[in-house]
Amino acid sequence: MSLTSNKSSSVLSYLESVSTSDLISDPASIGLTIRELLRRFGGASETTSLTLQDLELAFGKSIALGFSLWQHMAALDRLSAIPDWLANNAPRVANLRNGSAICGLATTHLSSPVTIHGSPSPNGYVVSGTARWVSGFNFFDNLILGFETSDAYCFALIPFPQPIIPIGSSPDSIRCDFRLLDLTALQSTSTGELTLENFPVLNTQLLSRREKNARPAPRKSSLKIPELGVAKSVSKKINSALAAKQTHPLSTDFASALAQINSRITQLEAERCDDSLDLAGPCHLLIQDTLRLFALLSGSRSLAAGSEASRLTLEAMLFDVFLQSENSMRLKIEAAAR
Structure with missing residues (x-):
């Protein structure tokens, strides 16, 4: 196993120890969790910073946590593109990397x-x-x-x-x-x-x-569609639920739908290396389809207040009001009109 995989496993272990209920109700818990992630795994240099894979895990734990951590990592990503600022602000950069400041x-x-x-x-x-x-x-x-x-x-x-x-x-x-x-x-x-x-x-x-008349320098984002971690996390929940419901009359249909979702996840992972593609729309549609399948499999429990399926569906509305481009919105409108 690579060092990156080992670190991400440690990140996952830490996230599993954090209360999900706190992350969805208490802003202080979000801030403390981000600081602790950076303190444990962020390090003080670019070579030991949190990765896209770690950010996906945060989205998989809680969309609110992933969204907040994404902002900090995106801020660091922007600052890293300003060499003069980095050179003149080494102590501040170290604080942002190790969680002393977010x-x-x-x-x-x-x-x-x-x-x-x-x-x-x-x-x-x-x-x-x-x-x-x-x-x-x-x-x-x-x-x-x-x-x-x-x-x-x-x-x-x-x-x-x-x-x-x-x-x-x-x-x-x-x-x-x-x-x-x-x-x-x-x-x-x-x-x-x-x-x-x-x-x-x-x-x-x-x-x-x-x-205003100067063309902006092209920048390739290192944090493209980290919210894909939501689809990955929910697909694992679906797989576990199916394993426990092997006698379900529609288990074959659910398994087939899950296989298609996993195929779309793999495709998006491959395509996000191409910075010319706008993948936010396809990613958010995939998340919606994954959550819909999870709700169907959960049955009437998905309607209960506080259920995991209903919570995730509500949280995922974030992608409809903020994390999208004009092209993403157009794609969603077209999908809704079919």
């Missing part, structure tokens, strides 16, 4: 229309606007914030903003407001809308600045 994302992709805008100030920028989906309130230490100026797109690494209620009514007052969203199945992600007014971003916090 980081989330605000405006992960600057697309139209941009919702946060900045203007130059003597020490950097003053930004205002709303990031409509920010997770990790009270457990992420930092955020990568994206914003638009009159002539550039910028990213900055800032401390997670804490609520600031301005005194008086000065138009230059700094205001920061975080409104938690009512996400029943994802409450442990502590997700909400972050609104900033006249919020200072210092030059020392700036990660990158790209002129």
